[in-house]
Amino acid sequence: MPAQTQSAAARSPLTRLRPVALSPTLAINEAIARKRRAGMRVLPLGFGEAGIPIHPALTRELAAAAGQGAYGPVAGSAALRASAAGYWSRRGLPTDPAFVVAGPGSKSLLFGLLMALGGDIAVPAPSWVTYAAQAALVGTEPVRISTPPGEGGVPSPALLADAAVRARAAGRPIRAVIVTLPDNPTGTLASEDTVRRLCQVAREHDLVIISDEIYRDLVHDRTRQVTSPARFAPERTVVTTALSKHLAAGGWRLGVARLPDSPFGTALRASLLGIASELWSSPPAPMQHAAAYAFAEPPELVEHVDRSSRLHAAVANAVADRFAAAGANVPRPQAAFYVYPDLGPLRERLREVHGVGTAAGLTELLLERYGVGILPGSSFGEPAEALRMRVAPSLLYGENDEQRLAALAAPDPAALPWIAGSLDRLTEVLTDLAGTDGAPAAGAARAGLASAAAG
Numbered sequence: 001m002p003a004q005t006q007s008a009a010a011r012s013p014l015t016r017l018r019p020v021a022l023s024p025t026l027a028i029n030e031a032i033a034r035k036r037r038a039g040m041r042v043l044p045l046g047f048g049e050a051g052i053p054i055h056p057a058l059t060r061e062l063a064a065a066a067g068q069g070a071y072g073p074v075a076g077s078a079a080l081r082a083s084a085a086g087y088w089s090r091r092g093l094p095t096d097p098a099f100v101v102a103g104p105g106s107k108s109l110l111f112g113l114l115m116a117l118g119g120d121i122a123v124p125a126p127s128w129v130t131y132a133a134q135a136a137l138v139g140t141e142p143v144r145i146s147t148p149p150g151e152g153g154v155p156s157p158a159l160l161a162d163a164a165v166r167a168r169a170a171g172r173p174i175r176a177v178i179v180t181l182p183d184n185p186t187g188t189l190a191s192e193d194t195v196r197r198l199c200q201v202a203r204e205h206d207l208v209i210i211s212d213e214i215y216r217d218l219v220h221d222r223t224r225q226v227t228s229p230a231r232f233a234p235e236r237t238v239v240t241t242a243l244s245k246h247l248a249a250g251g252w253r254l255g256v257a258r259l260p261d262s263p264f265g266t267a268l269r270a271s272l273l274g275i276a277s278e279l280w281s282s283p284p285a286p287m288q289h290a291a292a293y294a295f296a297e298p299p300e301l302v303e304h305v306d307r308s309s310r311l312h313a314a315v316a317n318a319v320a321d322r323f324a325a326a327g328a329n330v331p332r333p334q335a336a337f338y339v340y341p342d343l344g345p346l347r348e349r350l351r352e353v354h355g356v357g358t359a360a361g362l363t364e365l366l367l368e369r370y371g372v373g374i375l376p377g378s379s380f381g382e383p384a385e386a387l388r389m390r391v392a393p394s395l396l397y398g399e400n401d402e403q404r405l406a407a408l409a410a411p412d413p414a415a416l417p418w419i420a421g422s423l424d425r426l427t428e429v430l431t432d433l434a435g436t437d438g439a440p441a442a443g444a445a446r447a448g449l450a451s452a453a454a455g
């Protein structure tokens with residue numbers, strides 16, 4: 001090609017796309033669907049979908065509002081904002097509806113917030129894939145900070161303070177820190193003390209806190225409260241949540257943000273609304289109507305969320321037991337529908353027998369050889385060679401709503417034939433992988449879990 005034509009080609013918009021990869025959580029879902037279509041028996045453990053049917057009362061509310069076709073206010077309807085304010089107020093966070101902004105999913109709201117803040121963001125390592133990806137999309141730098149042992153979702157306060165000092169000295173101060181309470185990917189919940197210390201660091205270094213509390217209502221121990229940083233640092237904390245997880249309505253795309261009731265919160269609201277007005281105009285009107293109903297927490301939905309949480313706890317713990325039995329270290333799942341095993345104890349065998357030395361290599365082997373779809377810890381910002389993986393067992397609850405409802409109602413869901421069958425298949429795969437007989441005594445499994453939880 002002549003030089004002139006070559007440079008014209010390089011300038012052409014047809015050859016100068018900005019490459020953006022599909023989010024790993026969505027990509028694994030598609031990879032699993034491809035395997036299934038090809039006739040392979042699969043275990044879908046990759047996608048963070050709640051796997052629970054939509055409650056009929058929510059469907060009823062949505063249907064009642066289907067005729068609402070107008071755009072509506074950018075921040076969301078007054079009814080939804082008042083309802084979300086009530087939801088937070090009942091959780092010890094008194095909220096003025098004027099400081100609530102709704103959007104099409106909390107992911108969109110998080111993106112708008114990062115764009116409005118416009119500086120580097122500290123994120124926990126590991127943390128949900130999207131934080132770092134969104135930071136890169138808005139042209140800022142995600143600064144990954146390890147979490148304290150057993151307390152996923154919150155950067156270690158001391159390490160955050162060090163990072164803030166270093167970043168300032170380098171002329172690129174960290175502007176905000178994101179926390180996930182409870183956490184995806186580890187399924188754990190940081191302690192109140194850690195949250196309090198994080199807030200102190202945020203004040204000392206003038207950081208905004210974004211507290212993603214989308215799993216707040218899915219703590220397995222129903223007596224345990226989630227402590228929001230908004231309690232200790234209300235002037236600088238933004239809280240987000242959505243219908244996606246506790247009510248399993250991810251596809252409805254409806255999230256809400258609670259901004260600080262402070263001069264900073266007022267300015268942030270103005271920027272967020274400006275961004276929202278240019279990106280999504282207003283949240284979808286029928287969904288807002290259903291969400292206003294949901295955030296008012298009528299008893300039938302409260303009971304449904306309770307039952308969902310019990311199901312998540314039962315299956316996540318059964319999966320954790322299977323990994324522990326195969327020799328993995330597994331933090332005991334405390335919330336949501338995630339298990340985060342570390343196959344480090346099997347490293348030698350995995351290298352010698354399977355030629356695998358990274359989590360990505362391990363999950364590729366699991367998918368290609370066994371049809372088991374799991375995401376590697378490296379997708380969540382872990383070092384490549386750490387053999388940690390995020391296992392999301394919620395798609396095992398059933399192939400259809402009949403099975404899923406039976407799982408919700410069952411006193412021992414892990415014993416239902418379709419769930420037990422998947423768990424046994426998991427044991428079969430892990431046994432083959434680990435070269436164990438797959439069934440150490442229950443006590444050994446517990447010991448593996450306990451030691452990991454401590455460290």
Ligand SMILES: Cc1ncc(COP(=O)(O)O)c(C=O)c1O
Nearest residue numbers: 048105106107128184242244255
């Ligand atoms: C920690 C966390 N935050 C936010 C989301 C996305 O929420 P939404 O459906 O409200 O966009 C997810 C979904 O996987 C998540 O795990």
